[in-house]
Amino acid sequence: ARVSLWGGRFAGGPSQALAALSKSTHFDWRLAGQDIAGSRAHARVLHAAGLLDDAELSTMLEGLDRLAADVASGAFVAGADDEDVHTALERGLIERAGADVGGKLRAGRSRNDQIATLTRMYLRDEARVIVGLVLDVVDALVAQADAHPGAAMPGRTHLQHAQPVLLAHHLLAHAWPLLRDVERFVDWDARAARSPYGSGALAGSSLGLDPAAVAAELGFEGPVENSIDGTASRDVMAEFAFVAAMVGVDLSRLAEEVILWNTKEFGFVRLDDAFSTGSSIMPQKKNPDVAELARGKAGRLIGDLTGLLATLKGLPLAYNRDLQEDKEPVFDQVDTLEVLLPAFSGMVATMTFDTERMASLAPQGFSLATDVAEWLVREGVPFRVAHEVAGACVKVCEDRGIELWDLTDEDLAGISSHLTPDVRSVLSVEGSLASRDAVGGTAPVRVAEQLEAARARASEF
Numbered sequence: 001a002r003v004s005l006w007g008g009r010f011a012g013g014p015s016q017a018l019a020a021l022s023k024s025t026h027f028d029w030r031l032a033g034q035d036i037a038g039s040r041a042h043a044r045v046l047h048a049a050g051l052l053d054d055a056e057l058s059t060m061l062e063g064l065d066r067l068a069a070d071v072a073s074g075a076f077v078a079g080a081d082d083e084d085v086h087t088a089l090e091r092g093l094i095e096r097a098g099a100d101v102g103g104k105l106r107a108g109r110s111r112n113d114q115i116a117t118l119t120r121m122y123l124r125d126e127a128r129v130i131v132g133l134v135l136d137v138v139d140a141l142v143a144q145a146d147a148h149p150g151a152a153m154p155g156r157t158h159l160q161h162a163q164p165v166l167l168a169h170h171l172l173a174h175a176w177p178l179l180r181d182v183e184r185f186v187d188w189d190a191r192a193a194r195s196p197y198g199s200g201a202l203a204g205s206s207l208g209l210d211p212a213a214v215a216a217e218l219g220f221e222g223p224v225e226n227s228i229d230g231t232a233s234r235d236v237m238a239e240f241a242f243v244a245a246m247v248g249v250d251l252s253r254l255a256e257e258v259i260l261w262n263t264k265e266f267g268f269v270r271l272d273d274a275f276s277t278g279s280s281i282m283p284q285k286k287n288p289d290v291a292e293l294a295r296g297k298a299g300r301l302i303g304d305l306t307g308l309l310a311t312l313k314g315l316p317l318a319y320n321r322d323l324q325e326d327k328e329p330v331f332d333q334v335d336t337l338e339v340l341l342p343a344f345s346g347m348v349a350t351m352t353f354d355t356e357r358m359a360s361l362a363p364q365g366f367s368l369a370t371d372v373a374e375w376l377v378r379e380g381v382p383f384r385v386a387h388e389v390a391g392a393c394v395k396v397c398e399d400r401g402i403e404l405w406d407l408t409d410e411d412l413a414g415i416s417s418h419l420t421p422d423v424r425s426v427l428s429v430e431g432s433l434a435s436r437d438a439v440g441g442t443a444p445v446r447v448a449e450q451l452e453a454a455r456a457r458a459s460e461f
């Protein structure tokens, strides 16, 4: 039989077209577990308020248990006539506990406070899953850094050779933003841990129900302070969507480098066969599809965030049906990250670096020119002059098609009287790396400390 939650004041049922538009079970069904948990908690506060007697409470809880089992087994699913997950589950409860008892559960709650609560419960659970998967990527980066302690590579700005850096330093530069994303999810949870249940449609309940008891049973820190805010705001959801989009962006930045590094021209990494794909026509191809899908899905994750923000903009208080559009974007983010992250961490964990090639390219492109300038500064030359002198060295080398270390003593003296042959002591990648030994720098001692710090941070979550 058709169970509607609102038929009384209507002469007829909804048009087919409206029913099709209104329906949300194809995406909100994933909240069935949370809905039933909310119903159990709600049944208990109805009982505590004297609105259900002991027998009714146990009939209701038994009915909900059977419903939960049938949902889990697939024996109970949303029907064609069910508007949303709440409607479907009320029908399921009434079928199991009878209309007299089942029909009492709706007192003092609204789908408005229900949906706001259930999505928070769902996102809090999924945030924990996503955090674990992001930490797997961090672990893979830390392990790669650990496996290549002394390996040098060209550090770039503007994608041009800039200064030599350690490969480990570069890899950890991708780990820290991901660790901050994890921190963001953890910080976010403090705001998500407030339950809107008990806010009713918008104004709260007159039935003496205890929102704090429901909140505690559902794992929240407490109820929301304001029932209008509780049912109408979605900033907590938007904040989740931002962090999810940020994870996508941070993965995409690394993905772009993996794609470049994997080209013939760079030749820095080889991807494991298990994390590369072939071409249907070109037999030789081995493509970095995991990285490309990460880069592509970052766009989708950003779109989910911007779509949600656009939905929220300009909504008057309190609940508006526009808010039904809040779920698909974040559900899509959850699904996207949960399918992307395992492949991504696998790709990172199994890629192999051509460290010889990377090291040989590290000093190319006059990337030691800054070392010349800083050597001059240590000799007492003002940096303005030092910069000019080092730049003149580059110009001479470029004109003659040689490298900085090919300059003879006479060449050096001809460029500037400050340039004694001692300057050659800094014209090596090892010297350059070791000299950048302030906190956060690329010197091997500092990077070793940094690696331990990243490991320690990751283990805090």
Ligand code: ARG
Pocket: 024, 084, 111, 112, 115, 319, 321, 323, 324, 325
């Ligand atoms: N399905 C709705 C949503 O996702 C909740 C139901 C509220 N409906 C209503 N007519 N007040 O937001």
